[in-house]
Amino acid sequence: MKKISIQKERILQFLEFKGISKNKFYLQTGVSNGTLDKSSGLSMDTVEKFYAVYPEINPEWLITGNGSMIKDTTEALQIIDNARKTKDSVVVEQEIPLYDFEATAGLKELFSSESPRRILDTIKIPNLPKCDGAITVTGDSMYPLLKSGDIVLYKEVSMEGIFYGEMYLLSVKMDNWEEYITVKYVQKSDLGSAYVKLASQNSHHQPKDIPVEAVTAIALIKASIRINTMM
Structure with a gap:
C-alpha cells in the first residue's frame, strides 16, 4: 500500500x-x-x-x-448546519431561551406550551437558523462533536418531517425502557418504515433500531455552544 x-x-x-x-x-x-x-x-x-x-x-x-x-476557543459556537445535508435560511437577530431542563418533567413537557418552563437566560447570536430553544446536554454519545455540558440549540419537528442522517434531540419511551433523552443521528432502519435507527458519533456506542412510535418528542439540532474555562 x-x-x-x-x-x-x-x-x-x-x-x-x-x-x-x-x-x-x-x-x-x-x-x-x-x-x-x-x-x-x-x-x-x-x-x-x-x-x-x-x-x-x-x-x-x-x-x-x-x-x-x-x-476549541474560550467560547466556541459551532453551527451544526455546516455538517448537515439540509440547509436553512438564517435569522439576522433572535433571542433563544435557554431552558433549565432539570426543572422539567421531560422533553415532551418542555415542548408543550401549556407546561411551565424555567428559563435560565436567553441566547442572542446573529445569523443563526430559526431555533425554538436551547438546553444543556449530558453524555458522550456524540463526542467529539458534542460533549457533556455543551449547549444545543434546537428546532421542534415531527417524525413525519425528519431528514434522515441529521442530528436530533429525542425523547424515547419503550415498554421495557425508562424514558430517556438523547442526541443521535436519525437514520433509516433496515427493519422497515415503522422503525428508525439511532446512531452515535462516538464509535463506542452501537446503533439501535427503535419503533417510530417510541419517539415521544423530537427536535432538529441547529447549533451548539461549548464553553471552555481555564482553571
Whole structure:
C-alpha cells in the first residue's frame, strides 16, 4: 500500500469525521484530484485552500496530532448546519431561551406550551437558523462533536418531517425502557418504515433500531455552544 503523509492522513480522518467524500473535498476546495492519494507532502496552496473551506479544524492537530481535531476557543459556537445535508435560511437577530431542563418533567413537557418552563437566560447570536430553544446536554454519545455540558440549540419537528442522517434531540419511551433523552443521528432502519435507527458519533456506542412510535418528542439540532474555562 502506498504511504501518504501524516498531514494527509489527518485530512482524510477529518473528512471521514465530517462525512465528506474525496470528490466533494476536491470540488469544495479546488484542490487537484488525486492530491490526497499522493505520497508527497502538502503544498502551502493546498493548506490555504483547505483552511478557507474548513476553518473549524485545529491547525495544531493537523500539523502535530496534538489537541482536539476541532478548534476549541474560550467560547466556541459551532453551527451544526455546516455538517448537515439540509440547509436553512438564517435569522439576522433572535433571542433563544435557554431552558433549565432539570426543572422539567421531560422533553415532551418542555415542548408543550401549556407546561411551565424555567428559563435560565436567553441566547442572542446573529445569523443563526430559526431555533425554538436551547438546553444543556449530558453524555458522550456524540463526542467529539458534542460533549457533556455543551449547549444545543434546537428546532421542534415531527417524525413525519425528519431528514434522515441529521442530528436530533429525542425523547424515547419503550415498554421495557425508562424514558430517556438523547442526541443521535436519525437514520433509516433496515427493519422497515415503522422503525428508525439511532446512531452515535462516538464509535463506542452501537446503533439501535427503535419503533417510530417510541419517539415521544423530537427536535432538529441547529447549533451548539461549548464553553471552555481555564482553571
